[in-house]
Amino acid sequence: MTTPRTSPRPALAGDGTARAAVTGIGVTAPNGLGKEPWWEATKSGVCGIRPVSRFAPDRxxxxxxxxxxxxxxxxxxxGRxxxxxxxxxxxxxxxxxxxxxxAGIDPQELPDYAAxxxxxxxxxxxxxGQRELEALWSKGGQYVSAYQSYAWFYAVNTGQISIRNGLRGPSGVLVSEQAGGLDAIAQARRQLRRGVRLLVTGGIDSALCPWGWTAHLAGGLLSTADQPHRAYLPFSAEASGHVAGEGGxxxxxxxxxxxxxxxxxxxxSVAGYAATFDPPPGNGTxxxxxxxxxALADAGVGAADVDVVFADAAGDRDADRAEAxxxxxxxxxxxxxxxxPKTMTGRLSSGGASLDVAAALLALRDQIVPPTVHVERPADDCPVDLVTGGAREAELSTALVLARGRGGFNSAVVVRGCP
Structure with a gap:
């Protein structure tokens, strides 16, 4: 059922749902290294998609x-x-x-187990992992780095951040592909409710090497377009897949x-969150x-309170239609x-959704919705008010961020600005 945008604003939930405050943002993205360079590029519609340079992609x-x-x-x-x-x-x-x-925090000054x-x-x-496997195949096991035992592991970012910054509090890792960035933030929010003082959370991903590229290609959803402005067109009638990226x-x-x-x-604040799982294809909605x-219910808000949606934007016609x-x-x-805005970066696997949360927070700060680049207008079967052509100024206080991970993961986060 559609909730009219003109419905009365509901009462906000208590402090318990809004106590997860975001005080620091760090970004590594294809259209900007660092929070402010990335955000300025994002507001201006600067695209970071280009021919692969990390390996020879010709074949x-x-x-x-x-x-x-x-x-x-x-x-x-x-160097160590x-x-x-x-x-x-x-x-x-x-x-x-x-x-x-x-955030203005020196992690070395935090009490033990506080973060x-x-x-x-x-x-x-x-x-x-690819480099060490090549050494194994070509030279033998004695040439494989001892660091291979954990450098390839999906929990390695959590471990290395913890060690580097002396963070001995509750930690973890979530594995749900593109939805993972939201799921990690939600788990961090739960830890705050249990009394942990501070959490580093989100996602950073990269698999831009021949081995990783083979995995991307195996999914069958990468665009084969050669021009960046034609390769990743979510919600468009001309959508033909997505572009992979790195960062978050x-x-x-x-x-x-x-x-x-x-x-x-x-x-x-991270005011609301929820996750669901799709049934097998053909067996449900x-x-x-x-x-x-x-997620809206968790935040204590209604659809009428949402000022902008940051879409998952798969770039696949069926998936785009389902999201619309x-x-x-x-x-x-x-x-x-x-x-x-991920049309400027590509889909960043676990890093994509947390980058969208960062964009939502800065959009609320600056009262501006960043654009969806390269898409002229959404397809007729995707009747959404897609922000195209340039950034749009708007009065913003609440944003909804959506993410879907391959295999049926769905996650949603409600972000609210400061009063």
């Missing part, structure tokens, strides 16, 4: 990707970490450093009362709309502005 049917520009690990991390970390983990460590600095790490991952350190965002989540007590700058409804159906079921046809 593959898909040759475009979103690669983080200007990242030189040697300039940003201690380089032999033991995959490119993905190096991106995550740098994003965590920025998030702490942005933890919850990240999302889709696979682990593919590039590191890490957030500092704090108890709102503790953040206020220390005088922290707060971007907003996709459950994305239900995840969104449950879910959105219109809640808001009515073209009932709420919808945007997909």
């Amino acid at each position: 593959y049917p898909s040759r475009l990707a979103g690669e983080v520009p200007g990242f030189v690990a040697e300039d940003r991390l201690p 970490l380089l032999p033991q970390t995959d490119h993905m983990t190096r991106l995550a460590l740098v994003a965590a450093d920025e998030a702490f600095a942005d 933890g790490v919850v990240t999302a991952a889709s696979a682990g350190g593919f590039e590191f 965002a890490l957030l500092i989540l704090e108890d709102a009362a503790a953040a206020r007590e220390r005088g922290a700058r707060v971007y907003g 996709p459950q994305l709309a239900e995840a969104a409804r449950l 159906t879910a959105i219109t079921a809640l808001f009515g046809p073209r009932g709420v502005p919808v945007t997909a």
Whole structure:
């Protein structure tokens, strides 16, 4: 049933649902390294999708990707970490450093067990793993790095961030592909409710190497277009797949009362969350709309309170149609502005949804909805108010972020700005 956008604003839920305050943001993205460069590029519609440069892509049917520009690990991390970390983990460590600095927190000054790490991952350190497998095949087991035992592991970002920053509180990792970034934030929010003071959370991913590329291609959903402006067109009648990318965002989540007590700058709060799982194809209805409804209920808000939706934006005609159906079921046809800034970065696996949460928080801060680039207008069977052509100024206080992971994962997060 559609909830009219003109329905009365419901009473907000108590502090218990809004106590997860975001005080720091760290970003490594294909259209900007660092929070503010990325956000300025995103507001301006600058695309970071280009031909793959990390390996020779000529023999593959898909040759475009979103690669983080200007990242030189040697300039940003201690040399001792380089032999033991995959490119993905190096991106995550740098994003965590920025998030702490942005929050005005020195992690070494935190009490023992006061802070933890919850990240999302889709696979682990593919590039590191490929390199060590090549050594195994060509030279023998004695040439395989001892760091291979964990550098490839999907929990490695959580572990390395914890070790580097001395974070000994409750930690974990979520594995639900593109939905993982939201699921990790939700798990961090649960830890806050249990009394943990601070969590580093979100997702950073990268698998842009021949081994990882083969895995991307195996899904059958990568676009084979050669031009960036034609490759990833979610909700368009010309949609023909997506572009893979790397990077994402890490957030500092704090108890709102503790953040206020220390005088922290707060971007907003994670006010609601829910997750559902789709039935097998042909055996039921996709459950994305239900995840969104449950997240709104968790936040104590109604559809009429949502000012913008950050879409999952699969770039596949069937999946886009299903998401448009879910959105219109809640808001009515073209009932709420919808945007997909990931058209500038590609789909970042576990990093994509947390980057959307960062974009939602900054959109609420600046009162502007970033554009969905390259899409001229949505298809007739996707009747959503897609923000295209450029950023749109708007009065924003509440955003809904949607994400779907391959295999049937659906997640939704409600983000609210500061009063």
